[in-house]
Amino acid sequence: MGRLFLITLEGNIYSCKHCKTHFALYEDIASKAFHCRHGKAYLFDKVVNVTLGEKEERMMMTGMHTVVDIFCVGCGSLVGWKYEAAFEKNQKYKEGKFILERFMVLGPDGSHYMANPEAQVAGSDADDA
Ligand SMILES: [Zn+2]
Numbered sequence: 366m367g368r369l370f371l372i373t374l375e376g377n378i379y380s381c382k383h384c385k386t387h388f389a390l391y392e393d394i395a396s397k398a399f400h401c402r403h404g405k406a407y408l409f410d411k412v413v414n415v416t417l418g419e420k421e422e423r424m425m426m427t428g429m430h431t432v433v434d435i436f437c438v439g440c441g442s443l444v445g446w447k448y449e450a451a452f453e454k455n456q457k458y459k460e461g462k463f464i465l466e467r468f469m470v471l472g473p474d475g476s477h478y479m480a481n482p483e484a485q486v487a488g489s490d491a492d493d494a
Pocket residue numbers: 381382383384385386437438439440441442
């Protein structure tokens with residue numbers, strides 16, 4: 366592997382809470398109405414500086430999806446997932462988009478998000494309908 370090449374974003378940035386690698390811009394949020402096992406999660410149109418895991422089919426709250434986990438290139442932390450394909454027609458808008466778990470990232474103002482103490486179902490998901 367060569368040297369890490371990190372893309373630097375400017376503006377209202379969501380970044381890795383461990384190593385501060387930039388991931389996405391506030392302007393690229395497609396929906397905040399998502400959930401993951403740590404609580405809130407946001408759907409982004411694009412995310413940078415992540416590596417993709419293995420494709421797998423995962424049953425979400427809104428049906429079956431083909432997803433890949435996404436990891437921070439700086440520190441290897443699991444930070445969310447990407448939708449490769451949705452089986453339900455009305456979930457197709459998610460394809461090619463990314464979920465960042467709010468608990469795993471720092472907000473534009475450097476804020477931490479406290480994990481929701483109420484247990485969430487692993488691999489959860491939601492609709493912004
Ligand atoms: Zn990181």
